[in-house]
Amino acid sequence: MSKEYPGNPLNSKDFKKALKTKYVPTAEYAWSAGHAINRFLTGLKEGRILGIKCRSCERILVPPRAFCEECFISVDEWVELKDTGTVNTFAISYLDTMANRIKKPLLPAVIEIDGAGGNGFLHMLGEVDPKKIKIGMKVKAVWKPAKDRKGDITDIKYFKPARGGV
């Protein structure tokens, strides 16, 4: 097919010169956390990780929700979990949230919380040499001091390698 394809690319010089309208949207939200996440975040403030058990499939759901998506029933049997877990997967990020380059990498990881049958949540690793992180590594939560906790996921500063290691 020999066709002229439409589209007019701009090089960086022309891009700077091209007319633009600038606009910063004012989009502000104050989300209701709802029953389940409210209690989860309140637990974090108290220095506890809470899960919820589905009476039908018997999974321990963490992060908790008001209903089991598998069985489609309401769930309300709260369970307190340990603040230890296993690294399910991790990354070593030299980009910050806005994709700026950073020297000291961020260490996001999915942590399977002990006692939750492999379920867990996204958090960060700390007090660890990035080269030594392994999938399957045992970790423990490092909490902010009680007075600084405000009912937020960041009430846990990060997870660090647990004593006893891998």
Add this chain to the structure above:
Amino acid sequence: MEKVAIIGVGFTGARPDSPELSYKELMYEAAVKAYEDSNVDPRKEIGSFIGASEDFWDGVSIFDEYLPDQIGGALRPVCSICNEGLHALATGVMHIRAGIADIVAVEAHSKVSDVVNPEGIMHFALDPILDRTLDYNAHVMAGLEMNRYLHEACVTKEECAEVVVKNRANALLNPYAPYGAKLCIDDVLDSTPTYEPLSELDTSNLVDGACVIVLASEKVARNKRAPVWINGVGWCNDTPNVGLRDWGYPRYVRLAAEQAYADAGITNPYDEIDIAEVDDSYSYKELQHLEALRLVDTGEAAGFLCEGAFDINGELPVNASGGSLGMGNLLDTNGLVKTFEAVEQLRGMAGQRQVKEAESALVQSWRGVPTTSGAVMILGNEPSGGD
């Protein structure tokens, strides 16, 4: 074409605020009610789940991510349609007619109380190059349109105020509607001018709520209690360009209606339709829409209204639910809420606001400013229609 029916409906009711529930929990409540009503197990029987949503109303990019769990759709065919709830219902009809599924769930919700600055979101919908920099509030579009409609159709502000009085009175009879009130015309005319000729009480208030509707193929619906048949659907867009659109007459509603009437085999809408739930997110819109739907001739809606034809006990009850003026405005959920009302009426379960001998209903929605997007659906207790 295969006939499709509504076999279950679930609605949370409308509320100005719902701080105790997350949007997921709100949607879950509507879904549970709809599946209970239709006696369907969503994890086993539903073949397609469709949600109508817009990212900036929900405050997430890609709302589809947050859609499946609370409507029973995890690891199932789920999709988002960024249109009005009625467009999503039309999509469900197409899924059934195309053989994708025998049972389809359609969801829409508003958790607008989570949005700190809804006006800012509405402004973000204006054309980024031509309109946004003029720095007007998006509601101005409705003021412009109302002015042109009053001029073209020879309608007065008083007559538009009658719409508000009727709908807010109807809402008093509807337990789902928070804005029931006994008003007089002067209450409306004396309310604060906002975007003239609009006054405060001419405009519906943004509210929270979720609605789920369950659709089924004819084969499945025949074995269900009280199916309500979708005899016709239509939807249409005019131009998004504010310089080119017809400000007095909503052509998109007219074209959507013609598609739905052809589907349903309707030639004389006024005689063949028993009740109508039409968009009234601003007072004048109800009159303008009734005319574009050919339920009455252009310029005649106000006369019918003032004679009481659109009252609950009139010849063609319009917005017996209270409409958006009485229910509140649930954004893209309005069409499903109006469908919910039509189903309650056709099933004879509308309580104090029950219309006598309602056998067929028309539902119409509009996506609000600055859009020219509308949809129409014809419902009946019996299947009917063309080919």
Add this chain to the structure above:
Amino acid sequence: MPRRVAMIGAGMTKFMRRANDTPKEMAFEASKMALDAAGLELKDIESVALGTAPDAFDGVHMKGEYLSDGAGSFLKPYTRSFVGGGTGVFTGAHGWWHIASGMFDTCLVVGEEKMSSAHPHPQGAFLTIFDNLIERNLGPNLVWIFALEMNRYMTKHNIKKEDIARVSVKNKGNALDHPCAQLGMKITVDDVLNSETLAWPVQRLDISPTSDGAAAFVLASEEVAKRVTDDPIWIEGVGWNVDTTIWTNRDLYYPKYVEYAARMPYKMAGIHNPPKDIDFAEPYDPFDYKELHHMEGLQLCRKGEAPILTREGVTARDGDLPTCPSGGALGVGNPIAATGVMKLCELYWQLRGEAGKRQIPKDLRTGVAQAWGDLMQVGTVVVMRR
């Protein structure tokens, strides 16, 4: 029974780092090209289906409404579908059901994305794909989810990075033959392995670029198709699937949702043995490992086997099972929804023998395109046949 649906024309713009064209203009240009290719005019079009990804990219709330006139929907029935990165291929289903349902005889299908509108970088928009209550405050970056998934996939199957890098080498190389490509180039495995580490294991050359672009095609009923062309290409099956939102409760090493999405069109098209019954594929490749992940989800090979096939050249353009002969997202560029539409256009051009220098050198009968998106959560699949 659904009615048969044919693709009768396709078009696309160049994929660009920064376009002078507005979003509407790009949608128009691709649509016009598709209509011309089909030999139709806008008045012949009965319905319009648009696919476009987050509003935050183009910077317009209700982007579908804003784009509507560019997409040719003036005074026509029009809807916009949106399943994240899966949107582009999903438009194949979206347009298909308009005609398969018997409600319309023609449908114009359009995909558009202008990512350069977001400043300073589309990353700001990507942040808001994460959970508003328990993830966003951690300051996540889009690349994280890929790095987390890639790491899990590599570790589970003991896959080496060089075997993943081969996908990038192949696709960027294929894109050299695509006149619309933004990033066609000849690179080596070492180039990929030595490129900047962004979020380990993801490196610069593992990733597709951000792009501006649009693509479109025209679908028609059997009756219309046979009237306007001697060589219609049939959409034989469509499928999609979305897994649970709670991605941290899933094992990311395998895309079960892609498997489920693929089973739908395979059943419709009577495909029982995908590697044998499918001649070539356009799996979604926003990152190099994703092509491998998706080949496995599409049942084109066993779990963990895709890197081996790639190493052995099976997926090269002249191999037994060519994948991304277009150059894919890695090479042609990745204006999200437009990319998936481009993949459907590629199936069309390949099946008609019109792919020019990209033409696969063998007899083609059946192709599959796939896209993926949301929080590692959605699969969309379309099977097309000559």
